[in-house]
Each structure stands twice: as structure tokens, then as C-alpha cells.
Amino acid sequence: MQCELCSTTLPNKIWENSHFYVLNASTTTYPVFLRLVCKTHIKEMTDLPLPVFTHMCRLMRTIEKTVIEYTHCEKVNWAQFGCVVPHLHWHCIARWQDDVNFPATPWNDPVRTISPRITQTRLSMNDILLPHLSLLLTQVPRP
């Protein structure tokens, strides 16, 4: 079976270089949600050569800084599991104190609903965040 993250035609790809790409994974539940994906089909981040690993970390840093700057969220969550899709990828999720299950993790059950107005306001942050992030990611030094 083809790995879904190896696909070259993924929708919502907002940026890429020769090593990584970033998906806009935002939903009404988590309205600012990004996914940083390695282009090579490897399982663990330590499968990366050190320079590419260092590059990945710099990309994560740029993503987090930009998400905080444009959303003023309460916390940025990062997770890398890869047990379902064993292809290196990071989830980056902006969290707010009034979101569906703060302070639990995005993998816990929801305990409240978010008003459509607030959801729409947060979703629309992507309109400015994503183009700016794309520019900044291109400026991260490459290995």
C-alpha cells in the first residue's frame, strides 16, 4: 500500500523544499494545525543525517515562533507518533484555554464545544499566518 505521506499530490501543502514539506491540517476542532513532514520515507527522526535533523529542528522553531506571533495562542503542542503512518511527521497544534479539551491533549476526548464565531476567527488567522510562514521557512538555512 502506498504511504499517504509519500504522495506528491497532497492537498493543503503550504510549503516544501527538497527535504520537508508542511501541510495545513487545520480543522474546526483545532483551527491552527500544521504538519511538518519529511520527504523521505523514514520512521524515526534519528534516521535523518545530522545536518537534515538540525534543519528539521530549525523548521520546527520557525513554525512555533510564527504560530505564536500570529495567533497569540495559549500553548503550542508538538507530537510525533508515527505508529499508524510510519513516515516521519510532526503535528503542531495551537491550543487555547477554551478549546475542545484544553488542558488535555488533542488525542483525548472533547469536553466542550467552541462557538462557530471563535472557530471562524481562529481559522481566518491562517490567511495571514500561512503565507508568512511559507516565506520564513524558505529562509531557514538548509543543510
Add this chain to the structure above:
Amino acid sequence: MQCELCSTTLPNKIWENSHFYVLNASTTTYPVFLRLVCKTHIKEMTDLPLPVFTHMCRLMRTIEKTVIEYTHCEKVNWAQFGCVVPHLHWHCIARWQDDVNFPATPWNDPVRTISPRITQTRLSMNDILLPHLSLLLTQVPRP
């Protein structure tokens, strides 16, 4: 209220330097489980100066490599939430295909039990893993 990760007397601390410490967070559910904690009470990894951020990433790399080498686990999971305890810390969890909820995340509900014999075998991996990891972490270049 005192932040629990700011405490200087945490049990199960297996390593520390001036910037970070590592806890053995292993349980019978996840028998190889480490926690990398920043010594400064900051919330986001981008609150770290770049050299300390780079140091953190090198520590993560060393932890992951060593966990894989000593456990031959199926996958290493990483997560950094900090919504409950807003003090920068990473969870690093070795996963096996027969663990309580593989391939779901450690924050999902368990769907099976692990035999006490397998749990004990995996817990005992820490006896060799942790002292060796402690030595290797000390060798990671510091900022």
C-alpha cells in the same frame, strides 16, 4: 502553587546538566518512558535561546538513538504539550506493536493488556539503558 517540574528533589532523575534534566517516567503501561525537562520555567521551546534550543535537540537525538539501540522497539513517540504543566518538557515513549494501545497514541484509551512477563522484560531494559544514556547525554556538546 509550586511548579512540580521546578522541584529540585524529583525522584527518578537519571541525568542533569545546567540546562536540562531527564526523568525515568517508566510504568508498567509504558515500560520505557523518559521525560526531558528544561531547568528554566519556560513554556515554549522557542523561549529558549538558539544555542540552548540546539542543545535540547541534540539531547533528544541522543535519547532516541539510545532507546532504539537498547530496546529495539517498534517506534519512538515524542510529545510536548505543556497545557497542564506549562514548563517545557518532552515525553519520549518506546512503543511496541503489542503494547496497550498501539498504533494509537499513549493518550488514547488502552485496548489490550500486556503480559506481566513481557512488561518485566521491557522494564528491565532500563537497567542497562539508563546508565548508558546518562553517560551519552553528558557527552552531548553544551552551548
